[in-house]
Amino acid sequence: MLDALKDIVRKSSIHVCLVNSGGCNGCDIEVVALLSPRYDLEQYGIYVHNNPREADVILVTGAVTEQWKENLRRIYTKAPEPKVVVALGNCPISGDVFNQEGSSVNAPVSDFIPVDAELSGCPPRPSEILEAILAVAPGAIAAKGRQKK
């Protein structure tokens, strides 16, 4: 009974923290575009506030630069359970164009924190980002929440 109630509540209020771990910020502005009235992220119960301490979903963009190697893990541990990590764009998956000789990036993100879902694109379209969050987050958050018991 309580679990079922928690599932419903968690599905309809997803708090998102956006972490740019060293990309070109193209993905970040597509997330900002999601807030616009055309896509209207908040009608799906998703709220972007960039605060890891109360996040359900951590959106990671960027290819993990030197300074993020330790800090990414720290941000991940600060988010309360249950949490879902979505890697957004090509950078956190493969390093994109930056993953070449002489660069200071350490892709992929999954070397540092566990990643639940990946979305490729440079950058992905806002509708794709929305679809990815909605496809992964509610189910995964509910499942992880039950696991903990």
Add this chain to the structure above:
Amino acid sequence: MILPLGPIHPGLKEPLRLKLKTQGEKVISAEIDYGYVHRGIERIMEGKTWQKAIYLAERVCGICSYIHTQTFAETFEKISGEQAPLRAQYLRVLTNELDRIQSHLLANSTFFKAIEHETLFMYMLALREPVMDAIELLTGNRVNMGWNVVGGVRMDAKDIHLQQIMEIMIKLEAGYDRYVEMYEQGPLVGLRSKKVGRMSKEDAIKGRAVGPIGRGSGLKHDLREDHHTYRDHLDFKVIWRKEGDNFARNMNRFDEIPQSISLIKQVIENIPKGDTRNKVEIGKGYGEWRNEAPRGEVTYMIETNGNLINNVSIRTPSIMNIDSCARYMLNDVATVSDAIATYASVDPCIACAERVIVANEKGEEKHYQGIFDIK
């Protein structure tokens, strides 16, 4: 007390650490820590052909990605001594101005978010989406367009698309004054923006402020005046203001948008027929080219041996603007929330700004620096 903000913070879009020295609620001074997005782009570009390097240039910054490829291509055109065909130059102006409109609208929306004016924030983002559609119509992508090549642009634009862009611009212009009036005459917006975060003209010169930030403080400087396409074929005038506060910087951006719309209309009405791409033989040499990005002046310095890039150095506007914000604007700001609003008003783009890394001989002890730290 030192109040650290960031790198992940509700008020900031991009990772950066802002250390505010506060006394009570008052902010006395500010310091900035860089280095969260340093990817080493210039180093990767070395030893590559331009065909490979231009993709890296595009990904220096996501918001003004267009101007980086244009400047990169024009640097190579300067080295080779050949210009792009006139139709390609017009198409470059068209894309550049579309990119400028969306960037300015995004910058202003960020400021309205920082002063908690959600209504204008939503209006700005709603205005921006049709412009993104226009960019997509023309180039096929919303953010990283891949539109420029050395010697011209990648493909020709269809007349029907140009007409559709014209319609989008007419629609944007029709409803635009209402939002400017909301900003200009809104009493609450005025309280949060007028006489907050002031920077005098002398300080702007000392801090090397460029773009709308410099122009908001009375520096009459816009590189589009000197650019050959704008100078020879288009009607263009520099917009600037004297006040030097948050209000002036945002108002300057608001005022530049109708001018960009007018430039787009001029381009669509007068665009000549012809090729869009020249075959360019790149010789050996060194070239330097400057362009006006939405945030100010972008400089590319490239040394090539004919085929491969030997050395490249990129100077982006954000680093000067963020540093002059920390040094001159965040002095004696009344509240912390005003300090965040001031920081948002300089339109910081951290991905642009991360250009310098200083390491000792063994490669240990790395520092990431702003311009005032370099000795």
